[in-house]
Amino acid sequence: DVVLTQSPLSLPVTLGQPASISCRSSQSLVYSDGITYLTWFQQRPGQSPRRLIYKVSNRDSGVPDRFSGSGSGTYFTLKISRVEAEDVGVYYCMQGTRWPLTFGQGTRLEIK
């Protein structure tokens, strides 16, 4: 199975400051079609996961442009340019390139 390792696991951030979460894969996530199926989810307290970013860097509709995804191969990053109070929650990466689908452990973002 593909193992996704996120860091850090806990991320205290001051409001208005940037934040960055990394996701490292045990195998390349490039599929045979040339596309990399790496997704980022946000889970706010008490809510279901919400997809933020798909195929490494594509933002979902309604996702603020302060969120961005980047990376390739086995190393990926989610960045928040300026953290707002509503960004508090747990962030997960997920790979959809190989069965079984697997998730990272999650990174808990909190306001310092």
Place this chain on the structure above:
Amino acid sequence: EVQLLESGGGLVQPGGSLRLSCVASGFTFNNYALGWVRQTPEKGLEWVSDISGNGGNTFYADSVRGRFTISRDNSKNTLYLQMNSLRVEDTALYYCAKEAGSTAYGHLDSWGQGTLVTVSS
């Protein structure tokens, strides 16, 4: 607006069975694959199973293969997860999630609110 509403969770003894349902609306149901994902505080998010738009292809995590069966009724816009031989470690909040196409997997672009399954004696 896509809506997914799970039901069927509850308390069951080890070795027992439960069937989860997920009623969908807001999209053309048979055009999209669907999946189940479960969550526990200890293990986080764990993918369980996926099914293609026409129901002809199914996929399972090793941890549930042979015990769980995913199915769908496209006439009722409903996804199911039949869970047999339940174990304590199956205790989790179970979400259904929509994929990006009839045979496009690993996208999970919309999620329901989840239904809680507790396996305990």
